[in-house]
Amino acid sequence: MSAVLPEKTDKAGERTEPVLVAEGLVKRFGNFTAVDHVSFRVDKGTIIGFLGPNGAGKSTIIRMLCGLLTPTEGRAFVSGTDVAKDPETVRQHIGYMSQKFSLYGDLTVMENLRFFGGIYRVPRKVLPERIRFAVTMAGLDGRENALVSTLAGGWKQRLALGCAILHRPPVLFLDEPTSGVDPESRRRFWDLIHALSGEGVTIVVSTHYMDEAEYCDLLALINRGQLLALESPTALKKRNLGGTLLSIECADIGKALHLLEGQPGLLDLAAFGNAVHALIDPARTTPEQLFALLSGAHVPVDHIVPIEPSIDDIFVRMVGEARESQEGEPGRRAG
Amino acid sequence: MRWRRIRAIALKEAIQIRRDTRSLIIALFMPFMQMILLGYGVSLDIKHLPTCVYDREGSQNSQALLKHFQSSEYFRIVSVLKDYREAKAALDADRCRIVVAIPQDFSQKLSDSGGSSVQVLADASDDNTANIAIGYAHSVVDQFQSDLARGALGFGGSPSLLTQGVDLEERVWFNEDLDSRDYIIPGVVALIMALVGALLTSLTISREWERGTMELLISTPVLPSEVMLGKLIPYFAIGMLDAVFCLVFAVYWFHVPYRGTLFALFLTTALFLVVVLGVGFLISAGIKSQVGASQIAVLVTLLPTSLLSGYAFPIDQMPPLVQGVTYVVFARYYVTILKALFLKGSGLADLMQPVLAMVAYAAVVAFLAGRAFKKRLD
Secondary structure (H helix, E strand, O other): OEOOOOOOEOOOOOEOOOOEEEEEEEEEEOOEEEEEEEEEEEOOOOEEEEEOOOOOOHHHHHHHHHOOOOOOEEEEEEOOEEOOOOHHHHHHOEEEEOOOOOOOOOOEHHHHHHHHHHHOOOOOOOHHHHHHHHHHHHOOOOOOOOEHHHOOHHHHHHHHHHHHOOOOOOEEEEEOOOOOOOHHHHHHHHHHHHHHHHOOOEEEEEEOOHHHHHHOOEEEEEEOOEEEEEEOHHHHHOOOOOOEEEEEEEOOHHHHHHHHOOOOOEEEEEEEOOEEEEEEOOOOOOHHHHHHHHHHOOOOEEEEEEOOOOHHHHHHHHHHHHHHHHHOOOOOOOO | OOHHHHHHHHHHHHHHHHHOHHHHHHHHHHHHHHHHHHHHHOOOOOOOEEEEEEEOOOOHHHHHHHHHHHHOOOEEEEEEOOOHHHHHHHHHOOOOOEEEEEOOOHHHHHHHHOOOOOEEEEOOOOHHHHHHHHHHHHHHHHHHHHHHHOOOOOOOOOHHHHHOOOOHHHHHHHHHHHHHHHHHHHHHHHHHHHHHHHHHHHHHHHHHHHHOOHHHHHOOOOOHHHHHHHHHHHHHHHHHHHHHHHHHHHHHOOOOOOOOOHHHHHHHHHHHHHHHHHHHHHHHHHOOOHHHHHHHHHHHHHHHHHHHOOOOOOHHHOOHHHHHHHOOOOHHHHHHHHHHHHHHOOOHHHHHHHHHHHHHHHHHHHHHHHHHOOOOOO
């Protein structure tokens, strides 16, 4: 599946070449297809978010773009360089930060920064200044000589970002950078990402936190290795779900899901925290009918109101549609 | 290849070694322990051997002989037996390793013919110890005879005893202990260096996989050869330090004479280290767990080096097939060189063959090691 983007112009109004191009990327591990014909183009300064459940193939796509994994089929270009043909040139121009924390825990903050400064051959003249910047950015002033293993998650993560941008790469790959980090640190981290994007850095970030989707310029919804959609969060939210979305708050979610499933006019069903989100065809059923059904089965309903779909809802619906078209049967899933 | 990147990796590795207890123990403590254990382990010196005596005569002479045994540092008399049955039981039960039996006519024969005999029963389940014990027993009896001849025991002996007595040849036993140590210790140095070197480097790549740092490292533009060189530099320094320590220990503690030139020693040692470190690196690149890598490292260094390098067991006495196998054992060449340098004082010119073999080995290992590490996750 591929998506065509509207052509984007940079600040001077000129047309720009896409910084990142994926053409029909496929990755198979034995019989398992982790990534299934994924294509996209990303322009300079864009934050593209890869959204999807664990195991959807987000990391695999990122690793192929970085040259860490060889695609089974298809090609990837970073700043015009074919990743498979010249991975070392690509590596000069990218920063990578992976899901599993991967700085050296037995080295101090400074030692880690100096190490990556050396590895990326950051010019000696600018290195002290850039290290200074990274330390301040991570909020680690005064803790330069602390062992990285003693730092809390948020600091480690910001330091990892600092190491990844020491050489000022035009493209940054962040593979679930915020997993396992407290909300305050996540917010701070996204501020940094936006600042970098403002400077023209193209950023690829994967996450399974749906709330982070709003921070991206472009969202790639990925499920089972397939690209379901590639749109801006606003465009995605305007998508017609093909019905009315209801939020049903009730006492027994499990029982409610069981009762509602298979009802006529019900297009999709998912549990969201302490509520059930139900997509209905208004021509075939109404909120009143559902209320009566649940109350009649002794499931007390607190609220039943139409809501604006969130990205989460869109994602759940799109996954459902993809499965229906594959398996030919409607179903329900938990979001 | 960029020196800047090699330097960054070498520095990082050095810091990590300094902060890693396991590496430090292997680097600094293990050579010392092994030198002591293997250095003394090969000693053929036997002291205070548990001994039983069966004196069938009970005369002044026989008691004087037993006193000689008792005062010797080699024997420790644990019990006095009353018959042969007890002697057998004592040996069977491991209460003693040797039984000295003095015949009923010991004094009689001594005064009649000037020569008598003493029976020594030794437990030869450990034939080496038994042989040495018999040798010591000989020397004790010789000492007794010469004391007897000189009248030192305070009673007369016939003058003819003077001509018998001390048999100098038997004293060779004492020297052999020293000989075997001189022969074996240079090999011990090779053994330690092979083990320590391969063990240390075997951890270096697998540690990065285990701690999850590898993925970040291979996403950078660093080249595999730069990773190899950078990682091996600190280990080379440690290896040379360990080598100097072991060699100094051999010469000044175990008093193994060194007769070669220092230049030849350093050159060949450096060459051997390159091979050893390269083998460790190869293992590390192939096995992603630290435990697995260190076990393989021990397996490919300790076993072949101790059995097939000729460090203790001469290669020319092995079956032809096994002799062929020893050519693959890289320690064999260094053992040959070390022994020649220590014992014969050979020059580099005499050692061309093993030196060239090591150069070839080093080249192959370095070539493979530079390629073994792939910057890919699949």
